[in-house]
Amino acid sequence: MKQVLIVDDAVTVRLYHRHLITELGYPTSEAENGVEALEKAMQASFALMLVDVNMPKMDGYRFIEEVRKNPDLQSIPIIMISTESEAKDIQKAYSVGANFYLIKPTDPKRLQDLVTLILGQSKQEI
Amino acid sequence: MALKRVQTHVQPTSVATADAAQGDQAPDWQTLIAHLQDPQAHTRRWAARELANFVHSVPHLFTQLDRETDLKVQEAIFCSLQSLGGPQVVEGLIARLNSDDAGIRNTVIEILQTLPEEVAPHIQDLLAHTNPDIRIFAIDILQLLAHPCAPEWLLHVLAQEQHPNVLGTAIDRLLELGTPEMLPQLNALQARVAQTPYLKFALDAAIQRIEDTSNAG
Numbered sequence: 001m002k003q004v005l006i007v008d009d010a011v012t013v014r015l016y017h018r019h020l021i022t023e024l025g026y027p028t029s030e031a032e033n034g035v036e037a038l039e040k041a042m043q044a045s046f047a048l049m050l051v052d053v054n055m056p057k058m059d060g061y062r063f064i065e066e067v068r069k070n071p072d073l074q075s076i077p078i079i080m081i082s083t084e085s086e087a088k089d090i091q092k093a094y095s096v097g098a099n100f101y102l103i104k105p106t107d108p109k110r111l112q113d114l115v116t117l118i119l120g121q122s123k124q125e126i
Numbered sequence: 127m128a129l130k131r132v133q134t135h136v137q138p139t140s141v142a143t144a145d146a147a148q149g150d151q152a153p154d155w156q157t158l159i160a161h162l163q164d165p166q167a168h169t170r171r172w173a174a175r176e177l178a179n180f181v182h183s184v185p186h187l188f189t190q191l192d193r194e195t196d197l198k199v200q201e202a203i204f205c206s207l208q209s210l211g212g213p214q215v216v217e218g219l220i221a222r223l224n225s226d227d228a229g230i231r232n233t234v235i236e237i238l239q240t241l242p243e244e245v246a247p248h249i250q251d252l253l254a255h256t257n258p259d260i261r262i263f264a265i266d267i268l269q270l271l272a273h274p275c276a277p278e279w280l281l282h283v284l285a286q287e288q289h290p291n292v293l294g295t296a297i298d299r300l301l302e303l304g305t306p307e308m309l310p311q312l313n314a315l316q317a318r319v320a321q322t323p324y325l326k327f328a329l330d331a332a333i334q335r336i337e338d339t340s341n342a343g
Contacts, residue, residue, distance in 0.1 A: 011298060
């Protein structure tokens with residue numbers, strides 16, 4: 001089963017994204033910051049990561065850089081989801097290796113459509 | 127100008143820094159300021175650490191922080207600034223909440239969380255800042271700020287804030303900091319957030335968590 005890693009320091013954001021992803025039928029795992037996320041990514045297999053920008057210990061940009069440097073993780077698709085909506089923020093996300101960028105507050109349909117597109121299966125097909 | 131030494135001298139930790147320290151004699155302030163711009167990162171790091179002993183180092187540490195690219199040197203600068211503390215440090219840190227470097231921003235938040243009395247006079251200005259990202263960072267600071275007014279400041283955000291992401295951050299913090307006495311203010315938000323799915327979800331979760339905690343207690 002394809003699993004999604006949700007990385008965000010806000011409890012309610014993790015709960016909300018988990019709710020939206022599990023509605024699609026995919027299991028999730030969660031991390032509060034980049035350090036915890038890297039540990040989880042090394043221990044389990046993930047088909048997709050949703051990553052916040054501003055987090056303690058290791059921010060989202062640095063986490064993505066670490067993922068892209070790691071041969072075992074570098075091909076995992078990443079959606080960066082942030083409150084920051086300026087062009088420079090979006091450019092920075094793509095420059096470090098994010099595949100997609102969504103602006104908070106997350107539009108539920110947009111996130112679910114994107115996850116379905118990336119993981120290639122609808123709820124019914126799983 | 128006489129420079130005040132504020133702490134016990136810390137011994138240098140590498141060959142290069144030992145050279146810089148010139149034997150057993152503690153380095154003077156001018157030498158350390160010069161070494162703060164050394165081409166070698168380990169020398170800059172040592173100088174940054176040593177400058178925690180001098181109260182007049184604050185502007186120089188911030189100047190170096192703004193151009194420093196080595197993460198370990200940045201970390202040493204932050205440690206020294208945190209050790210020095212005081213209004214000048216707090217004002218300098220707050221100014222860097224605008225940094226383009228997310229790592230800098232997040233470290234600034236973590237340090238400000240440890241300086242409740244010095245940060246308190248700035249909180250209301252930060253919560254009223256024109257940039258919503260700064261208002262979000264102010265709420266991030268409140269999350270772990272051990273100050274008795276923190277819950278009151280968060281309730282003020284609930285009552286006044288219009289930006290969904292700032293409001294969402296406040297609700298998120300109240301999920302952990304909220305008390306049963308705050309439930310009327312949270313319930314009063316229901317109508318305002320009904321059209322924003324994340325906010326509605328977050329508010330329901332916060333209210334549920336507070337009620338569960340209250341019932342369990």
